[in-house]
Amino acid sequence: MKSKTASVPYGIWVSIFIVVPMILVVIFAFTDKSGNFTLSNIAAVGQYSNVFLRSIWLGAIATAISLLVGYPLAYIISRSGMRAQSVLIMLVMLPMWMNFLLRTYAWMTLLEDNGIINTVIASLGFPKFHMINTAGAVVLGMVYNYIPYMILPLYSVLAKMDHSVIEAAQDLGANQGRVFRKVILPLSMPGVISGITMVFVPAVSTFIISKMLGGGANLLIGDLIDMQFLGSAYNPNLGSAISLVLMVLILICMGIMNQFDDGEERGGGLMI
């Protein structure tokens, strides 16, 4: 069944709702309020380099923690029985289907100064611990919301892995640590790469998590964009410039990540 013409309506839709909006972002980024060409918006993004650095830093920490916590879990799941595997993966996915605002809101309840965790700590006789409105709370929110995106591609790579390769390495005298470093880790690289991109991209560009858990002090790129379009600092030209820089930044990050991927087998199979 070959009918190219069927892709025409979709082509038109994509042009109007994906290509044109992207062109508009570029046009807005390079013009001023009266529509004249200017580079001042792009130049002004430089003022916010601290926000960019903070976003990248917090996003990177969240990604690293997700990898360190998610990898062992993905490995454990991939080594359990078939039925247990599907139940556990279902359990990993389930929270993802609950609105992320509600999940983040739940963490507010837990982390508040008079929240549940502090109530428990106080009842055990320890001093209360200030957690909400800190950078740590923002990282926690990112890890919590995006860790399934790390576990799922890792799991799909680890589950497909040929177990006899591992046994062969053991037969040849490699100890557990060596088997992991020399066999399991290299073979699971496609999953690691796709997990890192799938956590890093939304973590860097988030704006709700920082608002809800970080208070006002931990402004991120997403908050900056939000402020230019719907907030107090209304300036869509600057907002477009920041969006454009964010997009280019993420493309560069993904380009670097893909360098580590030898391209033999793309991704964990979940993105595409």
Added chain:
Amino acid sequence: MKTISKVYTALVFLFLYAPIFVLIIFSFNDSNTMSRSVWSGFSLKWYTRLFEDRMIMEALKNTLIIAVVAAVVATILGTIAAIGINGINNKLARRMMMNLTNLPMVNPEIVTGVSLMLLFVFVAQKMGGLSLGMVSLVLAHITFCLPYVILSVLPKLRQMDSHLYEAAQDLGCNPLRAFFKVVLPEISPGIITGMIMAFTLSIDDFIISYFTSGTTQTLPIYIYSMTRKRISPEINALSTLLFAAVLLLLLIINLRQSREKRLEEGKAVES
């Protein structure tokens, strides 16, 4: 599983589920105070208040209308698109189509959101009429749902034996009839999966809706405004109901998939 593995798994799942259980438990809390963490007895009053809350019900209605329209349109358009993309023989053209399809999935959602907002505002300024509201929300939701429909229909089309379609035509079907009688039944599992995904994604979407809604309220947008103002336990009741709905939907999808698998295995045994 070794004990360490079991303990580790349990700890990670505790981390994943603790906030959700806290939300659910406190939806049954009988307290009038602002405090979200003091238990004062079982009550269903937040559920009754929830259904009396006009704003929430209005937002729920909008969300469902948008989700149904967006899912149906995205499914039809996406299925046709998948057939078209499957039919492109030119490698370069095909890759370009796929890259454009993947773009909204790779791009940060906030960028997709603001770019669509620019489009709608720009069109409204130049030509009048269409501004931010229900129409722009539906258009935006169709746009971000389309890739998911296409990506779940395409594999089914590739798996299908293309000779079947030709055989139907040789036996006297016109192309349209051959499509409805032969192709559609073959790819329908992909279409239904795509539609369910589009529906749930649309219901759940906040970021893109936030930038394209204007003053129209959808459920996630209303939840967002609630978390910023004085917070009522109604939001807990609401999240509990949503969680139960999602659980039900996932169970249905899972049952469908396992039935499909059994059917496939059955077919394999027969042949």
